[in-house]
Amino acid sequence: MRAVEEAAYAEGDLRRARTLARGGHVGGISVTGGRMVAAVADGLGGGGRDHGLFTVDCRLPVLDDQGRAALVEVVAAEAGRIGSLLAGDLPHSLVEHADEAGVELLPYGTELEATCTCVGWLDPCPHALALLSQVAWLVDADPLVLLHLRGLPRDDLLARLHARTVSIAEPDDDLEAAALDTAADAAARAARLLEVIDADDVAPIDHLL
Template sequence: MSDWREYGPPIRVEGGLQARSRRGRIAQTWWSQRFIEVLESFGMGGRLQRGKRYARAGQVLNLSVSTSLVIGLVQGSRETPYRVRIGMKAFSPAEWARIEEALAGQALFAAKLLAGEMPAGIEAEFERLGLRLFPDTMREMTMDCSCPDWEIPCKHLAAACYLLAESFDEDPFQILAWRGRGREELLDRLRSLRGTVAGAAPAEPQAPPLAESLDSFWTMPPVSTTPARESPRPDALLDQLGPLAVEGVDVVEHLREAYRAMASGPDQEA
């Protein structure tokens, strides 16, 4: 005989993971919203909504993201919390090598990722490589819960999905970790590849050791043979005017005298 509490209200818990959003949309950033949109496109919209109350009530006890797998515990109506698992197909090492080269080759993408942000055009870049940042079909994802509900996702899995979306708000690298590449490993690869792309900076010239330059240490440095640049004439600008006469008076020559006088400063008293 089934336990009557199996279909009753959930047991309230203290200290669970609680969605920050109290009403309306939970995901805030474009990449988190995109994740929820993808799940809803699989026909999960109605079922996801049932988990939103669980997410906001703090029924999810814990949630962790690792390569290809998200696991968590959700408190339902039974005393023992339910175990939830959400799997994602990871990219192969060869696919990640192509991804890293593509991202490192785009200065904006590399800069955004190194600053901890998800570039707006990153989805298109993945698609250019024939890959998808977010799952394209349900075949790329696996979900299961230890509860007796046969629907996938059940409200426990749905609650985990909402909190997962919020975790993507705080750390977009969790999406990439889910796809098989951790934050530090990816950033190290991007730094290395960016250094290769940009090329090493020319080395600064090194002074010879003191022991090898004692004979010349106290001598004057060589005098530069580069000729000094001639100071421009104060009236050089007037050369561009050409002849200019007013009532027979050469205005340009009068202006030259004025320019030269201003450049030489006030007359000194004898």
């Protein structure tokens, strides 16, 4: 909502946008990486040139590969974070730590771009602000929508977290080789110990232990 307010040219545009959004004038919203698209019905102009059904296309920069990888690491840094996200909560510490890692998760007004089929010359126009307001409410209910907009959809996030967990769980090749050598040495000592015990002449075996 802060970004929406920063992007607006006038308070009147914001009020009109909120009226449209709260009045159910924003249709189904299509959310993809970096884009929000919806139809907005505007009958508030009293039948003027701004009256009708308009298509709004809003855009937000997505994270690059390095940014997405850093965000996954931030989410994985604390065990409860992914659970909070899935439950509809965006931990403040996650946003702070992401920012420290060079990942600006929350958008700024200057990042938001929009086009609309209305005749208005403002960017964003009230119709675009209505769509952005509606998306802000969606993000408030489900922060994974914000990650999706930033280029990290839910399934991709979960897959990356799973791959990271599997990678950490797999033993290092050198450590695995060392463990095998230790096991082989222990097996050889055990076999030699059994040979000594089974022999007729039982010699002291302290040196084998």
